[in-house]
Amino acid sequence: MSITLPDLPYDYSALEPHIDARTMEIHHGKHHRAYVDKTNAAIAGTEFEDKSIEELIADLELVPEGIRTAVRSSGGGVINHNIFWTVLSPDGGGEPSGAFAEALAGAFGDSASFRRTFTDAALGQFGSGWAWLVLSDGALAVMKTPNQDSPLTEGRIPLLCLDVWEHAYYLKYQNRRPEYVEVFWNIVNWEEVGRRYEEGMA
Numbered sequence: 477m478s479i480t481l482p483d484l485p486y487d488y489s490a491l492e493p494h495i496d497a498r499t500m501e502i503h504h505g506k507h508h509r510a511y512v513d514k515t516n517a518a519i520a521g522t523e524f525e526d527k528s529i530e531e532l533i534a535d536l537e538l539v540p541e542g543i544r545t546a547v548r549s550s551g552g553g554v555i556n557h558n559i560f561w562t563v564l565s566p567d568g569g570g571e572p573s574g575a576f577a578e579a580l581a582g583a584f585g586d587s588a589s590f591r592r593t594f595t596d597a598a599l600g601q602f603g604s605g606w607a608w609l610v611l612s613d614g615a616l617a618v619m620k621t622p623n624q625d626s627p628l629t630e631g632r633i634p635l636l637c638l639d640v641w642e643h644a645y646y647l648k649y650q651n652r653r654p655e656y657v658e659v660f661w662n663i664v665n666w667e668e669v670g671r672r673y674e675e676g677m678a
């Protein structure tokens with residue numbers, strides 16, 4: 477068994493005009509695929525080759541030192557992108573609803589305040605990394621991680637994420653990360669984020 481590249485749940489062009497087809501094609505077909513291939517190469521022939529990517533990243537300290545950096549970087553790239561594609565949708569945007577929306581309002585005041593906090597994290601990540609909404613001991617929190625580090629390694633449950641590596645936006649937005657973060661809200665799949673919340677709270 478090895479780690480596989482999941483299909484995108486929509487076409488490369490589905491998130492246009494917010495994220496262009498060429499960026500999606502390279503991001504999923506080249507970058508995400510390379511993370512999968514490098515992770516498989518690192519764990520091949522070890523006792524870890526039958527572990528799921530979630531297990532590898534959540535229990536990173538169990539991975540031998542000789543391959544830990546490769547698993548952290550490439551395996552983190554696998555799990556982060558696996559989540560990222562599912563929390564985006566061509567039918568996304570709008571407002572969250574249900575129990576998740578109430579929890580979000582409880583934690584951040586209102587949806588606009590949450591967006592500001594998350595946007596600050598996305599713009600405040602110096603260089604490559606990610607912005608996250610996570611469950612941390614059952615509480616909603618915003619955080620950022622450098623490179624391909626995952627909140628799972630810190631025992632937190634990722635609910636929503638935004639890739640702020642330049643490869644995620646450079647073709648269309650060049651240096652204008654704030655524009656990319658702004659359009660992101662038009663394609664957030666709140667239904668999936670709410671499902672992840674309920675799963676994490678169960």
Ligand code: MN
Nearest residue numbers: 507639641644
């Ligand atoms: Mn990426």
